[in-house]
Amino acid sequence: MTQTLNETALKDTVAAALRACGVDTAALSGPTEARSPLTGEVLARVPLHTAADTEEAISRAADAFTTWREVPAPVRGATVKRWGELLTEHKDDLAVIVQAEAGKITSEALGEVQEMIDICDFAVGQSRMLYGKTMPSERPGHRLMETWHPLGVVGVISAFNFPVAVYSWNTALALIAGDTVVWKPSGMVNLSALATHALLARAVQETGAPADIHQLVLADREGGAPLIEDERVALVSATGSTRMGREIAPKVAERFGRILLELGGNNAAIVTPSADLDLALRGIVFAAAGTAGQRCTTMRRVIVHESVVEELTRKLVAAYPTLSIGDPRNEENLVGPLVNEASYRAMTQALADAKAQGGTVLTGGERVLEEQYPQAYYVQPVIVQMPSQSAVVRDETFAPILYLLTYSDFDEAIALQNGVPQGLSSAIFTTDQGEAERFLSASGSDCGIANVNIGTSGAEIGGAFGGDKETGGGRESGSDAWRVYMRQATNTVNYSGQLPLAQGVKFL
Numbered sequence: 001m002t003q004t005l006n007e008t009a010l011k012d013t014v015a016a017a018l019r020a021c022g023v024d025t026a027a028l029s030g031p032t033e034a035r036s037p038l039t040g041e042v043l044a045r046v047p048l049h050t051a052a053d054t055e056e057a058i059s060r061a062a063d064a065f066t067t068w069r070e071v072p073a074p075v076r077g078a079t080v081k082r083w084g085e086l087l088t089e090h091k092d093d094l095a096v097i098v099q100a101e102a103g104k105i106t107s108e109a110l111g112e113v114q115e116m117i118d119i120c121d122f123a124v125g126q127s128r129m130l131y132g133k134t135m136p137s138e139r140p141g142h143r144l145m146e147t148w149h150p151l152g153v154v155g156v157i158s159a160f161n162f163p164v165a166v167y168s169w170n171t172a173l174a175l176i177a178g179d180t181v182v183w184k185p186s187g188m189v190n191l192s193a194l195a196t197h198a199l200l201a202r203a204v205q206e207t208g209a210p211a212d213i214h215q216l217v218l219a220d221r222e223g224g225a226p227l228i229e230d231e232r233v234a235l236v237s238a239t240g241s242t243r244m245g246r247e248i249a250p251k252v253a254e255r256f257g258r259i260l261l262e263l264g265g266n267n268a269a270i271v272t273p274s275a276d277l278d279l280a281l282r283g284i285v286f287a288a289a290g291t292a293g294q295r296c297t298t299m300r301r302v303i304v305h306e307s308v309v310e311e312l313t314r315k316l317v318a319a320y321p322t323l324s325i326g327d328p329r330n331e332e333n334l335v336g337p338l339v340n341e342a343s344y345r346a347m348t349q350a351l352a353d354a355k356a357q358g359g360t361v362l363t364g365g366e367r368v369l370e371e372q373y374p375q376a377y378y379v380q381p382v383i384v385q386m387p388s389q390s391a392v393v394r395d396e397t398f399a400p401i402l403y404l405l406t407y408s409d410f411d412e413a414i415a416l417q418n419g420v421p422q423g424l425s426s427a428i429f430t431t432d433q434g435e436a437e438r439f440l441s442a443s444g445s446d447c448g449i450a451n452v453n454i455g456t457s458g459a460e461i462g463g464a465f466g467g468d469k470e471t472g473g474g475r476e477s478g479s480d481a482w483r484v485y486m487r488q489a490t491n492t493v494n495y496s497g498q499l500p501l502a503q504g505v506k507f508l
């Protein structure tokens with residue numbers, strides 16, 4: 001991904017990348033502005049779909065499902081394979097668009113597309129491994145087994161911060177499972193969605209799959225509501241805030257729909273006396289300041305043993321000001337912008353609350369480059385020393401704020417780590433195997449992701465991704481997450497010519 005800053009206007013670069021991915025930019029119009037957090041400029045205008053449009057998309061996906069579910073899974077895998085190839089071919093193009101809309105630095109924007117390619121590879125393999133078990137029957141001449149079948153239409157609601165990777169986790173698995181997909185991306189990243197959708201459309205067309213197996217709706221909350229309410233949507237997979245999850249989960253449950261939630265995180269690292277502090281430093285800085293603090297997995301708390309807190313704090317406070325902040329297209333910059341003004345306001349409010357609750361800012365926290373970009377929100381990553389896990393520390397603020405807490409006893413560290421409503425990701429830095437094992441044990445971290453000697457963010461696609469408590473309990477991406485996209489049937493086959501009943505029941 002090579003671009004020369006300022007030589008070509010951002011808008012033109014993005015338009016060229018969109019065209020390369022197969023989006024007809026000349027036909028793009030509509031009431032919604034696609035704005036870049038890099039500069040605040042409008043990149044394009046895009047349509048705003050209504051609830052009726054979403055209903056129509058669901059109808060098309062529901063129709064396509066009846067054909068797609070009959071296609072053998074490995075043949076379905078061929079479509080996902082082609083999508084992965086096209087993503088590889090257009091990795092740079094898609095990364096340009098993701099960067100322009102989500103504000104990621106180049107290597108992270110490329111990493112996001114790589115994550116899509118990885119899940120496509122994974123799903124292609126999985127398409128030959130939709131295994132069901134065979135169990136011994138208690139009755140003679142009987143076979144007992146389970147089979148996995150396509151589920152139906154999957155509604156994917158995705159967030160701005162991973163505009164394309166999280167969609168592809170869902171879609172690659174849903175497609176090989178025989179489902180069809182209706183996608184409502186965050187309104188902040190419509191262009192990334194259009195490009196991703198266009199590449200998938202090409203894969204679908206080239207492999208002869210039914211055209212309607214994937215649908216994109218560019219809608220606001222109201223326009224997207226049928227995804228939650230329509231009974232034909234068998235699974236709703238939603239990524240976003242806990243508030244959003246709390247609103248939609250009961251509605252899906254009411255109609256007995258299936259739901260997969262990936263909501264807020266409040267991820268912490270524990271740094272113990274035996275930790276390699278230089279390694280911890282690098283792990284913490286990437287996880288806390290990287291992506292300008294806008295990952296679900298961003299490290300928001302560091303819980304440090306009192307015997308090493310002084311040394312680690314010195315290292316962190318020295319490292320933070322060396323992180324260059326600015327236009328993420330410039331390879332020297334490691335911290336790009338916040339996504340919009342609302343994010344900046346939320347950060348300012350959290351910092352004010354933290355101070356009011358006894359916090360001391362150790363470094364950072366100021367808005368920068370305001371003169372150059374009055375409509376973009378670049379901020380210094382900030383470390384706030386907190387006397388205790390007060391109210392503000394229990395909240396997830398989507399910004400690069402790291403709260404520093406200290407502990408004296410290992411159990412206290414675990415209690416602090418688990419003492420928040422969210423349960424997504426966690427880490428421990430230690431060279432003491434006993435501590436590492438305790439952290440990973442049943443009475444250790446209560447998060448869906450628990451790491452040793454790496455930070456909280458940057459998970460690989462091969463493992464299941466998600467967390468419990470207010471994070472919502474969903475698991476997507478690798479491991480056996482594919483099962484949530486399928487329905488399970490248990491089959492008993494009687495070849496005995498008799499009719500023995502289970503549990504020894506006698507009748508007739």
Ligand code: UN1
Nearest residue numbers: 162295296297457458459
């Ligand atoms: C998210 O922030 O919603 O583990 C997803 C990570 C990435 C995915 C984050 N692989 O940080």
